[in-house]
Amino acid sequence: MSDATLEASAAAASPDPRGVALRRVAGHAGLMTGATLLAAIVILSLAAPLIAPHDPYAQDLAKRLAPPIWDARGDWSHPLGTDNLGRDYLSRVLWGGQISLLIGFSVMIISGLIGSTLGLVAGYFGGRIDLVVTFIVTARLALPVVLVALAVVAVASGSLLVVILVLGLLKWDRFAVVMRSATQQVRHLDYVAAARAAGASTARIILREVLPNVAPQLIVVATVEAASAILLEAALSFLGLGVQPPLPSWGLMISEAKAYMFFSFWLIAIPGTALALLVLAINLVGDGLRDTLAPDGRA
Secondary structure (H helix, E strand, C coil): CCHHHHHHHHHHHCCCHHHHHHHHHHCCHHHHHHHHHHHHHHHHHHCHHHHCCCCCCCCCHHHCCCCCCCCCCCCCCCCCCECCCCCEHHHHHHHHHHHHHHHHHHHHHHHHHHHHHHHHHHHHHCHHHHHHHHHHHHHHHCCCHHHHHHHHHHHHCCCHHHHHHHHHHHCCHHHHHHHHHHHHHHCCCHHHHHHHHCCCCHHHHHHHHHHHHHHHHHHHHHHHHHHHHHHHHHHHHHCCCCCCCCCCCHHHHHHHHHHHCCCCCHHHHHHHHHHHHHHHHHHHHHHHHHHHHCCCCCC
16 A cells, blocks of 8 residues: 555544534534623624614603513613613613623733733743742732722722722632643643753743643633633622613613512513523533533543
8 A cells, every 4th residue: 555545544543623613613502502601692782783772871751661572661762671761671781792892802812811820920930930929829819809809999999990900910719720820731741842952042942832732722722711700790790889870781771670679570581591500601611611621521
């Protein structure tokens, strides 16, 4: 048998890594469900300026607390009814998705940059640098996130920018811990040693050799932290210390509706359901990525 025939047989016998990865992704029901739900929420939120039937800030006291269409008194001019100030609820829910997504992904990026940098540096260099970073992480873990966020936001006055910065500067510890552990596992592998022997700089080794091989763990942590940040923002807004009126934050909408929960339950049920679906979608995507990116049998 010729060499060309042997090579063709070997290529046919060995599966394509990209094809295997795609089949694993497509075969994971949780990942596909979460990705579809998350994509739908993102599309609806981004398309809010085009599909929202009314201005989310426009008030009409003559139509306050109008019921949604499934109620006998509802009408299609306000499909999800109106709030206590007569603002269209569907429009506010659609625009509120933008705020939740902005906060979740902004906090994820800020905390990811801080935590990943500390984790990579500590895991690669070890020694005293690792001890310093470990002390910083331990000090951060000693601070309760919710209480510190409440205190800072109360002093600095709540706003969208303040909430993003506070949460981003508080939620980097998980990135640091995971990236430190992952970097320690790969820093002595052959490809890192080969790059070091070839004379590559430390920065190049970290960015081109180490970081791509620990990226799967980073992606999973990022999805978890995005969902956590969205829930924390909703909690702060519910307490009146997060996003301030008249912005249509889902947490703020729940807070404004708590006085009417026994008479107009949909005012809490609608933004609460939207918030739950968004967090569920992000968590499903994170769990699915963890399973599909892990080696076989180690998910």
